[in-house]
Amino acid sequence: MEMIITYQPAKMNTKVKMNTKVKMLILLLCMTGIGLFWRGYMSPYTSPQVLGGPCACRRCLSEANPWFVQHFNQSVEPFLSAKYLLTEDSFNWWRRLQLEKRSFSFYKETVDQLFQMFPSSPRVEGPRPDHCRTCAVVGNSGNLIGTPYGPMIDYHDIVIRMNGGPTQGYEAHVGTKTTHRIVYPESAVDLDDKTHLVVVPFKIMDIEWVMKALSTGFHGRSYMPVRPFIKANKDLVMVVNPAFLRYVHDNWLRKRGSYPSTGFIAVVLALHICDEVEVFGYGADADGNWNHYWETLKNKRLKTGLHPGNHEYDMIQELAKQQSLKFYKPT
Numbered sequence: 001m002e003m004i005i006t007y008q009p010a011k012m013n014t015k016v017k018m019n020t021k022v023k024m025l026i027l028l029l030c031m032t033g034i035g036l037f038w039r040g041y042m043s044p045y046t047s048p049q050v051l052g053g054p055c056a057c058r059r060c061l062s063e064a065n066p067w068f069v070q071h072f073n074q075s076v077e078p079f080l081s082a083k084y085l086l087t088e089d090s091f092n093w094w095r096r097l098q099l100e101k102r103s104f105s106f107y108k109e110t111v112d113q114l115f116q117m118f119p120s121s122p123r124v125e126g127p128r129p130d131h132c133r134t135c136a137v138v139g140n141s142g143n144l145i146g147t148p149y150g151p152m153i154d155y156h157d158i159v160i161r162m163n164g165g166p167t168q169g170y171e172a173h174v175g176t177k178t179t180h181r182i183v184y185p186e187s188a189v190d191l192d193d194k195t196h197l198v199v200v201p202f203k204i205m206d207i208e209w210v211m212k213a214l215s216t217g218f219h220g221r222s223y224m225p226v227r228p229f230i231k232a233n234k235d236l237v238m239v240v241n242p243a244f245l246r247y248v249h250d251n252w253l254r255k256r257g258s259y260p261s262t263g264f265i266a267v268v269l270a271l272h273i274c275d276e277v278e279v280f281g282y283g284a285d286a287d288g289n290w291n292h293y294w295e296t297l298k299n300k301r302l303k304t305g306l307h308p309g310n311h312e313y314d315m316i317q318e319l320a321k322q323q324s325l326k327f328y329k330p331t
């Protein structure tokens, strides 16, 4: 008898505990469901980086469409690292961009020096099943003026800006946050200590420049004046892989134009390092000129230079149509 008396309450306790556990589990599942639904509702586009892998965004590779898969190649390294070896074939493609005269072995020696000074592999957050890396890519188009996109841009984990695009004085339209700034020596500006300096090299001099501009000073010459010194955090320097430029030109632009613009390189880069990409500040003015949001256009014949500007714009529109990114146009 005694045993039964002591046993019954214990059994009831177990039942009560089980019920509480089940309720907690149901509550957790409901909360996760609501979270996933909300995330999906807020972010209705494909997450390319997770091609074949786990993904905390609404859609993953299995749903990526054939058009996207035809262009995207996850195996191309976006950034140079100490371990990466550029092929001579890619070097020979790259050297034509700005008429590089020096040899492949000189290129390799220069890259070796680069990694004696900067981190041997770039700091890029990889995909995680419990996280959705959101990125805003902010071009320099004059059509940002008058838009209310600033706070939306700042909401992203990563905010990629390019060249001299300022934020001060334009906060409402372009935001305040910058995590990455993509430049080449002729377009570089000083950065704060927390921003990644992302250098797009078009010639060996550009790799030499980043080493010297952050140490003893650069005194070489280019087709435009180049800053001898620059402020940036050395630990956050990243150099884009020349083979990545070739991939953008071949796979994404189908070899149109001489080579891709900084802005288009930034878009494809974002597709490789982010799970969700939102694009702001792209589009020429009514005359087809790449005007800037911070200045009045002086050279009315500027157009888009060596770059296939119209085609790049069409590709961004197509990426948006295919739901691989979201493209914000003037309001």
Ligand code: C5P
Pocket (backbone or CB within 6 Å): 138, 139, 140, 141, 142, 143, 162, 163, 164, 165, 261, 262, 263, 264, 281, 282, 283, 284, 285, 289, 290, 291, 292
């Ligand atoms: O003029 P800048 O090269 O600094 O602009 C950065 C990028 O922004 C360009 O490479 C281009 O892709 C994009 N842009 C644009 N429309 C403009 C100005 C710039 O699409 N009016």
